[in-house]
Amino acid sequence: MEYRINLAPTTWPSDEKPQKKHGVVYKTIKFLTFCLVGLFILTWILSSQAVFSRGAFGQAIGRLPVISQFRIILGDEDNLAGAKDDRINFLLMGIGGAGHDGALLTDTVILGSLKLSTREAALVSIPRDLLVKIPDNGFQRINNASAYGDVNDYPDGGAALAAKTVADAFGVSVHYWLRIDFAGFRKVIDDLGGVDVVIDSDFVDEQYPTDDYKVQTISFTKGKEHMAGERALQFARSRHGNNGEGSDFARSKRQQKIIAAVKDKLWSWKIFLNPNKAYRIFEAAQDNIQTNVAAWEIPQLINLAEGIDFKNIKNYVLDDAPGGLLKSATTDEGAYVLVPKSGDYQDLQYFAQNIFTMKEIAEKNIRVIVANGTAVDGLATYLTASAETMGFKVERIANSANQNFEKTVIYDLSDGSEEEALKFLKNKFQAHTSKELPEFLVPLTYRQKENGETEKIEASFIIVAGYDRQDDIRAINEWRAKQEAMSQATSTNQINNN
Template identity: 35%
Template sequence: MVPHAINFMSEVEEPSNHPPRDFEPNELAKEGKGRRKKALFLLLAIFLLAGSMWWYNSLTVTTDTIRAGVTLEPKKPKSLLKKISYIAFGNSETGNSNLAGAKTDRINILLLGMGGPGHDGPFLTDTIMIASIKPSTKQVALISIPRDLGVDIPGYGYQKINHVNAYGELKKPNWGAAAATELISQTFNIDIPYYIRLDFKAFAEIINELDGVTVTVDRSFTDPMFPAPYDEYQTVSFTAGEQTMDGQTALTFARSRHGNNNEGSDFARARRQQKILLALKQKLSDIGTYLNPLRANNIMNSLESHLTTNMEFDELVSLAKTGQTLDTGRIISLVLDSNPDGFLKSTFTSSGAYILYPKTDNFNAINDSIKLIFNGDPNKAIALTNASAENPFFNADIKNKEKNPVETFAPKTVEPILEIQNGTWNAGLAARVRRRLEFRSIAITTVNNTQEKPISQSKIYVLQKNTPSTILDILVDELKISTTQNIPSTIHPSTSTDILIMLGDDFID
C-alpha cells in the first residue's frame, strides 16, 4: 500500500544533483547468463541495426572497439574466427538460444530514445518502448510506454517514468539505461534482459546514411509549436500518404506533440514512432546496406558515439538473424494511453504536476495484457474501476471536482474571457502559449506578466462557476496544468477575466 502522504518532487527538466539513497541497479554487471534480467532500451529499429552493423565492424576493428558502448562489465571477448563463424553460420549448437528468453519463447528488449547533449533535459527519455519477440511464431510486439507515466522511483518518490534514465546517469555515467530497465522490469513484472539507448543525433544520421525511410502518413496534420532554436517555435506539416523522409524529417514526424487532426497527443506520437522504427527495420533488411563499406562505417561511427547497449557480440548477431525472419507485416502494437478504452487516466500529483496513472490504481491489468500480448487482443485485459483514496496522484482538487463537477453548472451564453500571466523570467512564454491555445481554437483576451516573480507553480484559476467544461478540458489537455477555483490573494487577474492561466517555473514549454 502506498503511504497516504507522499513528498512529490517538483517537475524539473533536469533531476536534482542529490543522488538517491537506495536507487542502485542491482548486480547488473554480473558475468554470464546469471546477470539480472533488467535493463533499458532505445529505438526498436536499432535491434537490427546494431546486429547488422556489428557484422562489418567485427571484420575491420579490434576487440576493444567492438565492445565500445557496452555499459555493463564485459565478458571475455570472442576470437575473430569465432565472430566470423557466428556471422556466416550462426551457432549450430544453440541457434538463437544464446539470447536470454529464447528458451521460454519470449525475448524482451527495452528501447530508449533521448535528446542527448545539446538538448533540453538531455537524459530525459522521449521514447520508451518494449520490443517483444516470440521466435516460435516469428511474431513481434511493440509496447509503447508514455513518458508521463507515474512510477515509484526508489529514493525519489513518485515521478514521471522518463526521469529514471537521468537519475541513473547521476548515480553513475552510462548507467541510466540499466537503471531504467530494472525499474521498468519491476513495474510491469516482465523480464527485460537487454536494452538499447540511442540519442536523436544518431537516429537522424543513420536514416540519412540509408537515403531516408519510406513512411505512410495516416492523416495530414500541422504542428505550429514544434521546438526551434533559441526557445522559439516553428510550424511543421505532414501530408497523408506514402513519402520518403530524411533523418530530420523522420525525427520531426516522430517527435511532434502539438499537431491537429488527432495528432496532438503523446499517444499519437507513440504510434508514429512505431511507424518510423518499422520503416527503418525494412530499410535495414536491404542487403545493399551491408555491401557498402563506407555507409556501414559511417553508421558504426554514429552508433559508437550515440548508442548504449548491454548486448554481447554473439547476441547482437543472433538478434539480427532473428530480426530478419520476423513477420513485420503483422506487428502487434500496444500503446498505453488515456483514451476512454485505454489503461491510463490523466491526473496531477500533490505538487500539481501532470501525470498518467492506471485507471485501476495498480498495474495488474497492464501487466496481464503485456504477458498475454501474443494470445489475442492486448487491450482486453483492462478492467476499469473508480479511483481509490489510496491513489497518490489523486489530489484533493480533483476529488472535489468529481463531487461538484463543472458540468452541473448552466452554460454561459457568451464565451469566457481568458487571461495568461507569465510568472517566470522566460521572456515571451505567455505569447507562445497563447499561440498554442489559439491553434486549439481557444481565444485569449489578455496576456500579462505577474507583478511578482518568480511564481513556482502553474495553475488554471477558474473564476466563474459556469465556465464550460469543454474549454477546461482543452486547457488541461494542452498545458498539463491542474485547475482550481481557489485563487490566492497574491494573484491578481484582470477585472473581467473568467479563466486565469498562471505560468510558473514548473511549466514545461
C-alpha cells in the same frame, strides 16, 4: 642506367603459342584451392542448416566445432537472452541529448516484445508522465529514470536504470535496451541514405520545437516520402499535429513506421552486401547510443528481425482514455502524473505479461456482450472500454433486468471453443464463469435492426458487471466529481464576469 620495360603483350602466331607446363607444386596448390572452396561452400550450407533447421540433422551437425563458429556468424537466436522463454523483451528510448532542454529525460519510451515461435511482435508506448518507483529514487515520472542513472553513475548508465525501472513496474524482464539521442538518430538515418516512409494522412504541426527553444510549423502530405534524418525525427516526434495526428497513439504509430523503415533499409542489398558501410553507420553514432547489446548478439538479432512481419505489429498506447489502464493525478508537489486507474500496478503487469494473448484475441475477432448488473450508471460502458482495450469486439452494451449482481459473471456462449479467451477474461476481471445463461439475460442476445427485424447476436460471451468492480466504480465517481467541479467553476466564472 635506364631500364625499359615493354608493356605491350607479346603476340604469337595462332599455331605457335607456347604450351605451359605446370609442375607438381602448381598442381598441388590448385587442388588445395578447389578443396578449400568446396569446404567453404559445404560448411556454409551445413551451417545454414544448423542455424535454421529445428530437425535432428540440423541439431546433429550443429555440434561440430567448425559449424558452431558459423552459427555465431550467421546468427543463432537460441543464444539470445529470453529465447528459452520464447519471448524477448527490449526497451527503446529517445532523449534530446546535448543542447536540448531536459537533455537526459526520455522523450520516447517503447517496450517491445518478440515471440520467437510465431515471429510475432508487439510494441507498447509508455507515457513519460507515468508515475513509477525508480530504484533508490522513490516514486517519480518514468522519464526521470534515465537522467537519474546518468547523474548518479548507475552501472551501465541511465539506460540501464530505465530498463530496470520498466522491468519492475511491468513485471517482465527487459533483456535488451537501447537509448539514442536526437543527434544519433539523425546520423543513423542520414548514413543509411534516408528511409522511405508511407504517410497515412496530411497533417500540420504548428508547435514543433526548435533547437533554440522556439516553435516552428512542419507539415506532411499523404503518400510515400523519402526522409533524411531531420525530417524523420520531425515525423517521429510531432505531438501537436491536426487531422488526428496529435495523439500519443498516432505518434507511436509514426514511430513504428520509422522503425520498420530502418529495418527495411538495413536489409537492402546495398547495406547487406557492404558490411563496412553498416559498421561505419553504427560507429558514427556510438557516442550517441547506450545499449547492452553485445557485438556477438548483433547477427542473431538481425536474423531474428528479418523474420518479423513489421506490418502486423500490434501497437498499444497506455493512456487515461475511457477503458484505458491509467488515470491522471496530481502529486503532493502539484505535478501532473499518470497512475494505474485501479491504483494497483498489477494491472500494468498483467497487461504486459499477456500482450500476445490479447493480440491473438484481437486477431480472432472474439465478440462479447457487456451488461450492467448493478445500479451504477455507466459501469457497463466503462467495462466495455476495458474489454475493447484487451482486443475483444463488443457487439452490444445493455442493462441487465436483474441489477443485484454482487460478483461479475462471464457466461460462456461458445460451447467451450474459446477456452483460452475465457480463462483470460476470468483472470482479468476476477469473475465467476457459467455455461448456463439465465432466462432474464436471453433477450440481450438479440437486437433490432434498422428495418425493424430482430436478429440473433453471434457472441462468445456475455460479461455482466457486478458490485465487485469497486475500482471501476470509484473511477467513475471520481470522473463525475471532476466534471461537476469543472461545471461549477465555469458557472462561477460566468457569474463573476457578468
